[in-house]
Amino acid sequence: MAELVKRNHWVVRLTHWVNAVAIVIMAGSGMRIFNAHPAFARPGETFVLNPWEGHAIPNWLTFGAWLGGARHWHFAMMWLLVANGLLYLGFLFLHGEWRDIVPRRGDARDAIEMIKFYLFVRRDHPIGGKHNALQKSAYFAMPILGIIIVLSGLAIWKPITLGFITALFVNYKWARFTHFAAMAVLLLLALVHVFMVFAVDPYSLRSMVSGWYNRSKSPEARNARPFYHLFGPARSHSSDAKAPLP
Amino acid sequence: MSMHRRRFLTVTATSISGALLSACGANPESARKLLAFAEQKNEGFERGLFRHDTMDRVPTSAKLAGKDFPKYFISKKVPMWDPSVRGAWRLEVSGAVRTPLSLTIDDLMKLPHITQKVDHFCVEGWNARAEWTGVRVSDIARVAGLTANAGYVDFQSFDEDYHESWDMASAMHPLTLVAYGMDGHMLGPAHGAPARVHSPVKLGYKNTKYLTKIVFMPERNGGYWSDQGYEWYGGT
Numbered sequence: 001m002a003e004l005v006k007r008n009h010w011v012v013r014l015t016h017w018v019n020a021v022a023i024v025i026m027a028g029s030g031m032r033i034f035n036a037h038p039a040f041a042r043p044g045e046t047f048v049l050n051p052w053e054g055h056a057i058p059n060w061l062t063f064g065a066w067l068g069g070a071r072h073w074h075f076a077m078m079w080l081l082v083a084n085g086l087l088y089l090g091f092l093f094l095h096g097e098w099r100d101i102v103p104r105r106g107d108a109r110d111a112i113e114m115i116k117f118y119l120f121v122r123r124d125h126p127i128g129g130k131h132n133a134l135q136k137s138a139y140f141a142m143p144i145l146g147i148i149i150v151l152s153g154l155a156i157w158k159p160i161t162l163g164f165i166t167a168l169f170v171n172y173k174w175a176r177f178t179h180f181a182a183m184a185v186l187l188l189l190a191l192v193h194v195f196m197v198f199a200v201d202p203y204s205l206r207s208m209v210s211g212w213y214n215r216s217k218s219p220e221a222r223n224a225r226p227f228y229h230l231f232g233p234a235r236s237h238s239s240d241a242k243a244p245l246p
Numbered sequence: 247m248s249m250h251r252r253r254f255l256t257v258t259a260t261s262i263s264g265a266l267l268s269a270c271g272a273n274p275e276s277a278r279k280l281l282a283f284a285e286q287k288n289e290g291f292e293r294g295l296f297r298h299d300t301m302d303r304v305p306t307s308a309k310l311a312g313k314d315f316p317k318y319f320i321s322k323k324v325p326m327w328d329p330s331v332r333g334a335w336r337l338e339v340s341g342a343v344r345t346p347l348s349l350t351i352d353d354l355m356k357l358p359h360i361t362q363k364v365d366h367f368c369v370e371g372w373n374a375r376a377e378w379t380g381v382r383v384s385d386i387a388r389v390a391g392l393t394a395n396a397g398y399v400d401f402q403s404f405d406e407d408y409h410e411s412w413d414m415a416s417a418m419h420p421l422t423l424v425a426y427g428m429d430g431h432m433l434g435p436a437h438g439a440p441a442r443v444h445s446p447v448k449l450g451y452k453n454t455k456y457l458t459k460i461v462f463m464p465e466r467n468g469g470y471w472s473d474q475g476y477e478w479y480g481g482t
Contacts, residue, residue, distance in 0.1 A: 036370035043374050044314025067369065068475040075477075076284030159367060160421075160447050160482045161295050163303055171303070172365060172373045 007130070007204075007213035009095065015088035016208055022081040025073060027187055028063025030180075032070035035062060040177045049177065078153065085146055100130045101140045107133050118225050125220045132219070135196075138189050145186040152179035199226035289479045296415050296481065302364040302446040304375055310363070310429055311374035317436035318450075320470065324435045325405040325456045332404075335440050337424070341400075341462040344391035351440050354426060357381045357389065364421060367482050368450040369471075378444045379427030384418040386460065396462040401443045401454035410452045410469030416481060419447045424457060449480040 008016075038056040041047035064070025092098045110133035116122040126132065131139060155166040155175035169175035197204060200219055207213035215221065222229040319325055327335045337354060339347035349357075361379040368374075383399070399417045402409040416422065422445035426433050433439040438455025445453060451471040461467075472478040 033371065037368070037372045039372075043311050043316055043372060045309075066475075068477075071369075071477065072281040072285060072475075075288050076281050079284070158292070158295065158482060159365070159373075160302055161292070161297065161300050163300055167303060172367070176371065 003215040004212050005215055006211050007207040008211050009091070009097070010211065011087065011091040011095075012097070013208055013211060015084050015091070018080065018084045019088070022077055022084060023186070023190065025063055025077045026081055027183055028061065029070040029073040029077070030183060031057045032059075032062035032064045033067060033074060034180060035059070036067040040173060040180075042173060047173075047177075075157075078150075081146075082150060085143070085150070089143060101136055101143075103137065103140055107136060111137060120225075125223050127220055138193060142186060142189060145182050145189070148182045149179060149186065152176075152182065155179075196226065199230075200224050202230070285477055285479075289477075292479055292481050293413060293415065296447075298415070298419050302362075302421060304363050304365055306363065308363065308375050310376055312376075312429060315366070315374050315376055315428075315437065316368070316372075319405045319436075319455060320408055321405050325403075326435050327404060327440060327456075335458075337441060337457060337460065339386060339390045339460045339462075342393045342396035342464060343387075343462055344393060345389070347386070347390050351426065354381060354424065354441060358385055360423070361427070362421065362423070364444075364446040366444070366450055366453070367446060369476060369480070377429050378423055378425040379430075380423035380425030380441070380444065382420060383422045383424060383443070383460070384420065386424060387418065387462070390462075392462060395464040398463050398466045400459070400461040400463060400467040401457060402459040402461065403454050403456040404458050405456040408454060408456070408470045409467070410454050410472065410480075411463075411467035411478075412448065412452060413466075413479070416445070416447050419445065421445050421447055424460075447482055449482060451476060452480045 035056040039047065039053045040050050041053060047053055062070070064073045092101075110126060110128065113122060113126045114128075114132050114134045117125055128136075151165060152169055152175045154162050155169050156172060156179055159166045159172045159175070166172055166175050169178050201224065203214055203217040222232040224230065224232060317324075329335065334350060337347070337349040339349070347353075359379060359381050361377060363375060363377045365373045365375055387396075397414055398411050399414060400409055400411040422443070424441050425438075425444040426441045428434070428437055433442065438457070441457045442455040443453045443457060452469070466478065469478065472480070
C-alpha cells in the first residue's frame with residue numbers, strides 16, 4: 001500500500017532545483033575562468049597542494065566559451081545562487097527544518113552503522129529520520145561549503161575593497177585555492193548525491209518535484225543498498241511484527 | 247497526485263529547461279541582454295562598495311616576483327619610445343582640467359612620489375608582487391586642476407591603440423600611480439617604460455602601460471579589452 005506523506009515544502013523543492021541550475025552554471029563558468037591560469041602558484045613560485053598544477057580542466061566541462069564570457073556568467077549567476085541560498089537557509093531556520101540536517105550527538109555512530117550496512121556488514125537498514133546519518137552529514141556540509149565558497153569568492157572578486165574578507169583566507173592566492181577546493185568538494189558531494197538518488201532511492205525524486213513521498217518505498221522499507229532492492233519488496237513499515245517464516 | 251498536476255509539472259520543467267537552453271546557446275541575444283544587465287548592476291554595486299581607505303595588505307616581508315613578473319603588451323615587439331623618431335617622451339594631461347600639462351620624465355619625477363609594495367591582479371587569476379615608484383594620479387590631477395565635469399579618465403598609450411578609461415573614484419585612490427620605477431629600478435621596456443599606470447584597485451588590463459596621455463572626460467571612453475567583452479569596471 002502506498003503510504004504517501006508530504007515530505008518537502010515547496011520552498012525546499014524550488015530552492016533545490018534553482019540551486020542545481022545555479023551550481024552547474026557557477027561551477028562550469030568558474031572552471032572556465034580557472035583555465036585562463038590553471039595554477040595556484042604566483043609567477044615564479046611553486047604550489048605543492050595541487051598535483052595538477054598547470055593542467056587545465058577539459059573545456060567540455062566548462063561553461064561560458066571564453067574568459068570574459070565566463071566571468072559575465074559567473075558574476076550574474078552568483079546573485080541567483082546567493083539569493084536562493086539565503087531563501088533556503090532562512091526557510092530552514094524559520095520553519096525548524098534545520099533539525100533535519102544539523103548534526104546531533106549520536107550521528108557519528110549512526111553514520112558508522114550506515115556504512116556497515118552499505119558494506120554488507122550489517123543486514124538491516126538503520127532506521128533514521130527524514131534522512132539517514134550519511135545524508136544528514138552531506139546535506140549539512142553543503143551549505144557550509146556554500147558559505148565558504150561565497151566568502152572566498154568575495155575575497156578574490158574584491159581583494160582590495162573587501163580586503164578584510166581576503167585576510168580571512170590569509171591572502172588572495174589562498175582565497176583562490178579555497179574557492180576552488182571547496183567547489184571541488186561540493187561538486188563531489190553533489191555527484192554522490194545524484195548517484196545515490198538513482199541507485200538507492202529514486203522514489204525521493206518525486207518528493208523533490210511534487211513533495212509527496214511513498215514511505216512504503218523508502219530505503220528502510222526496501223532494505224535498499226546501492227542497486228539492491230531498487231524496486232524490491234516493500235516491507236510493512238507500520239507494525240513492529242516480524243515477517244513470518246516462509 | 248492527479249495526472250493534471252503531473253502534466254503541469256512536466257510542462258513546467260520542460261519550459262524552464264528550454265528557456266535556459268535557449269539562453270545559453272540557441273538564443274544568445276537574450277543571454278547577452280541578461281549579462282549586460284547584470285554587468286551594469288554589478289558596476290553600481292562595486293562603485294557603491296568602493297572606498298579610498300581600503301588598502302592592499304602585502305606584508306613587508308613578501309617576496310617580489312622580480313624577473314618572473316609577467317610581461318605583456320599588444321604590439322608584436324616590445325614597444326619602445328624612440329626619441330629620434332617621436333621626439334622626447336612627454337606625458338600629456340588634458341581634457342577636463344584647468345591647466346593642461348605636458349610633463350617630461352624629469353618633470354614627472356619632480357612631483358611628490360611614493361614607493362609601494364602591492365599586488366598586481368590579473369584577470370586570468372594570478373597575482374604578482376612588485377615595488378612600484380611613482381606619482382599618485384590624484385596628485386597629477388591636483389596639479390592640473392580638475393574641472394567639475396571630470397567624471398572619468400582615459401589612460402592612453404603608444405602600444406598600438408591600447409587605452410583603458412576609468413571611473414574617477416578608482417583613479418583618485420591613493421594606491422593608483424603613474425609609475426616610473428619598479429623594484430628599485432627605472433621601469434624597463436617590458437613593463438611599460440617610461441611610465442605606466444599601476445594600481446591594485448583595478449585588474450591588470452585596466453593598468454595602461456607605455457603611457458602617453460591622461461585625458462579627463464565627462465563620459466567613459468571604453469578601453470582596449472573592455473571593448474572586446476571584458477568588464478569595463480574591472481575593479482578589485
